[in-house]
Amino acid sequence: MGIVKKIKTLGFGFVFERAFERIVPAWMIRFCSLAVYQIDTGKLTGGPFSSATVKICDSAQELEDLREVTFADGEESSAAGFVAKIDGEVAGGLWIALGDYMDDDLGLSCLLGRGGSWIYSARVDDAYRRQGIYSHLMAESARSRKDAGYSAPFIGVSKLNKGSHKAIQRFGTPVGEVFVIRLGAMVWARAKGGLDLNQTLTTQCALRPIQLDLSEKI
Numbered sequence: 001m002g003i004v005k006k007i008k009t010l011g012f013g014f015v016f017e018r019a020f021e022r023i024v025p026a027w028m029i030r031f032c033s034l035a036v037y038q039i040d041t042g043k044l045t046g047g048p049f050s051s052a053t054v055k056i057c058d059s060a061q062e063l064e065d066l067r068e069v070t071f072a073d074g075e076e077s078s079a080a081g082f083v084a085k086i087d088g089e090v091a092g093g094l095w096i097a098l099g100d101y102m103d104d105d106l107g108l109s110c111l112l113g114r115g116g117s118w119i120y121s122a123r124v125d126d127a128y129r130r131q132g133i134y135s136h137l138m139a140e141s142a143r144s145r146k147d148a149g150y151s152a153p154f155i156g157v158s159k160l161n162k163g164s165h166k167a168i169q170r171f172g173t174p175v176g177e178v179f180v181i182r183l184g185a186m187v188w189a190r191a192k193g194g195l196d197l198n199q200t201l202t203t204q205c206a207l208r209p210i211q212l213d214l215s216e217k218i
Contacts, residue, residue, distance in 0.1 A: 026105035030182040034156035035165065036195065037172030038217065039119075039142040041152050044171055050084070050132035052091050054140040057081040066093040072121035082141045084124070084133050092124035094137045096145065096153055106180045107187035107205030112154070113215030117145050119155040122164075134167045151218040178212060 066081045084092040101110045101118040176193025187205045198211040
């Protein structure tokens, strides 16, 4: 996808944010304004949302394909991965943490409690954008986790990411917003919309991270 098309689809602010993250290491500086949604499984009707086949990863090769398309490792032992394919080619993927999730880059911990889940990485390959694959991944992962006994998953979307917001608003319920700035080991955050943080400032994010408590909203 060309840079002009990327800006039109995702927004200039988000394109700049992603470029900045690729150049500057996370331990040095990070900033993000997140809109937090909970996927409303009651709205996951109709479909399929795209022509892709979406399934949970159950082989080493599928997990490797997922890492490549999402640029995420999925190192959490309790994480589940979903991959979307069209004609055998990987078109997109998604990682979902089953239980509490720690965003090491931001120094923010999401407390979800038993039965909670957090979608922390979802991406569609540039060649397959604007085909409904992002919505398809969200729908299938939420359905799968519901069938496994988990509550509707949460997701934090950068407020600068116009494309993701448009897709999430289709079946996501807004929960609140969180703004985070990290400078080295120091993290400052604030929340609004009824979200709770255990603290707004920490100077040791690895040992005493700021915690976003969503457990009571499950």
